[in-house]
Amino acid sequence: MSPSPITTTAHRMAALLPWLLAPLLAGCVSLGDKPVLTVYAPQVALPAGEDLPRLDASLAIAEPNASTLLDSNRIAVRPEPSRLQVYAGAVWADAAPALVQAVLVDALGEGEHFRAVVRPSDNVGTEYLLRLDLRHFEVAFPESRKAGVAQVELQATLVEQRRQRVLASRRFRAEAPAGRGRLPEAVPAFEAALSELAGELRVWVLETAQAGSSGR
Numbered sequence: 772m773s774p775s776p777i778t779t780t781a782h783r784m785a786a787l788l789p790w791l792l793a794p795l796l797a798g799c800v801s802l803g804d805k806p807v808l809t810v811y812a813p814q815v816a817l818p819a820g821e822d823l824p825r826l827d828a829s830l831a832i833a834e835p836n837a838s839t840l841l842d843s844n845r846i847a848v849r850p851e852p853s854r855l856q857v858y859a860g861a862v863w864a865d866a867a868p869a870l871v872q873a874v875l876v877d878a879l880g881e882g883e884h885f886r887a888v889v890r891p892s893d894n895v896g897t898e899y900l901l902r903l904d905l906r907h908f909e910v911a912f913p914e915s916r917k918a919g920v921a922q923v924e925l926q927a928t929l930v931e932q933r934r935q936r937v938l939a940s941r942r943f944r945a946e947a948p949a950g951r952g953r954l955p956e957a958v959p960a961f962e963a964a965l966s967e968l969a970g971e972l973r974v975w976v977l978e979t980a981q982a983g984s985s986g987r
Contacts, residue, residue: 809954811846812864813962815878817970824981828898829887831932832875835868835903835925842866847909848919848952855909861954867908871925871965875901878969884977899938899980902928906942910949910957919952921960923968929979938983941975943968 841847844866845857863870872890880888889895907924928940947963950956 807860809861810864811861811954811958813870813874813958813965815874815962815966815969817878817881817966817973820882820884820970820973823882823884823974824977825884826977826980826984827886828980828984829889829895830879830885830899830901830976830980831889831891831893831895831897832872832879832901833891833903834872835905837868837905837908841905841908842868844870846954846957848957849909849911851912852914858954858957868905871903871905871908871923874965875903875969875972878966879973879976884973896932898932899976900930900932901976902930907944908961910952910960912952919949919957919960920946921949921957921964922946923961923964925968925972927972927975929976929983931983936983939975939979943972943975945971 840855843857844862844864846861846863847855847857847867849855865873876888876890879885887895887897889897891900904926905924906926907922909922910919911922912919922944923946924942924944926940926942929938930936931938945964945968947960947967949960
């Protein structure tokens, strides 16, 4: 009995399938000299801060709230004040709010100024909670300047957990020159702006928490 046309076609397709899939699978991995996508993870280092107070208390840093445009792993650039775009072929290692949270947890956790610095999702009881709103996290080209600047802006609110009492709220903003705004210049500029902001935030949190505890 001769095979039916349907059976013959199925056998041919099964034989050809590995050859048809090979180019598609190869396209999923970049093996050439130019990567398809570059992933950046900014690093922040703060000075030891030996003159800063040390608190026998733990701090939780919440993931910042952010607009839809900033709540992404795309690296934002503002070529004009009213226009927000993203860099092609590059992303952050995480969405910007989670990235900023991770940077601040690591930075404020160094130097043993707190008993511990954690995320709320760690489910560890803490004396203080730092709530954040991410207002700016982009390279911008202000009208008054020809060069780009990395801008990082956060609204911070420090809460005493036990009594759910707001101790203080303050806006922090830092900028760093980004040259012509290309990625090799932009990423170090983000690191510099984040380092400046994290340093100011650390001082403010420590002094505010210390003043709050002494005023109980």
